[in-house]
Amino acid sequence: MRVLPAQLPTYLVKKEEAYSPRGRNAIIRFAIENKLKLSGETERAIFTCLGCGACTAVCLSSVQTKDLIFQNRECQVDEGFYPKIVDRLVNTLDDVKNISDDDNEDRAEWQELIKELPEDAFEKAHADILFFVGCVASFFPMVQKIPANMAKILQKAGVDFTILGGDEWCCGFPPGGCRDGGDRLPAVRQDHGDAGQEEQERSGGKGPDRTGR
Missing domain, CATH: 1.10.287 (Helix Hairpins)
Structure with a gap:
């Protein structure tokens, strides 16, 4: 090669x-x-x-x-040959559901970059599209303008979308790419699925819920 x-x-x-x-x-x-x-x-x-x-x-x-x-x-x-710092990462994900060890309720702080933020702050019970922001875009200031600009584009295009905010968890790629061989990813998806089902039941099952179902 x-x-x-x-x-x-x-x-x-x-x-x-x-x-x-x-x-x-x-x-x-x-x-x-x-x-x-x-x-x-x-x-x-x-x-x-x-x-x-x-x-x-x-x-x-x-x-x-x-x-x-x-x-x-x-x-x-x-065989036990992997960066042991990944163990700490996995524990962090178990504890706070994000890679940066931040309060997961702060996932939407990128919204501060949007001057005209709608009253619902993009967190709606029902929407056609779920905008999954991710850990890096949520917590790293140098790239928070990416979700902010994406939200503006979706708004301008008239797209009916929502975000999970503090209910959004890590997508599972970091441990999947470093240590767990991807085994963690289905578990994360299942957790989101359960949360989405509860949301749908609370809302009476009308229309797509925040998990995109």
Whole structure:
């Protein structure tokens, strides 16, 4: 797999073959063939991949390196080779339902960037579209203008939408991409589904609820 160095963010920093797509694919192959034992070194090579897919975009063979790496991470986890800080992340999600350890009720603070905020603050019992904002856009000031501008666009386009506000939980990608192999994601979706069902029952089941059902 030959790609341009400019397309390899981590390789540009590390300058080591193990941090290139070819090196990571080799680690995965040798691990499958039992020719390489997983270790702290393979952990660092596999878990420093950004998952951006830039290597596949310029690969003539379109090798799906990102998908292979995410699958290999599950094997690394089974052997105990993964960034232990992820354990803290999982505990944080269990406690406050977001990655930044903030009060989840503050998810809609990006609304402060909107001068003409409607009375319902976009939190309606029924709507055609659910705007899922996400943790980063909700809590990181440098990107809060993204949901604010998106809300303005939806308003201008006359789209009937709502947000979950404090009822929105992490989508599950961070632990899924780092440690849990995606097992957490269905659980998060189920939690939202249960919350949505309760909302629908309270509202008498009229029209789509805030989960988009």
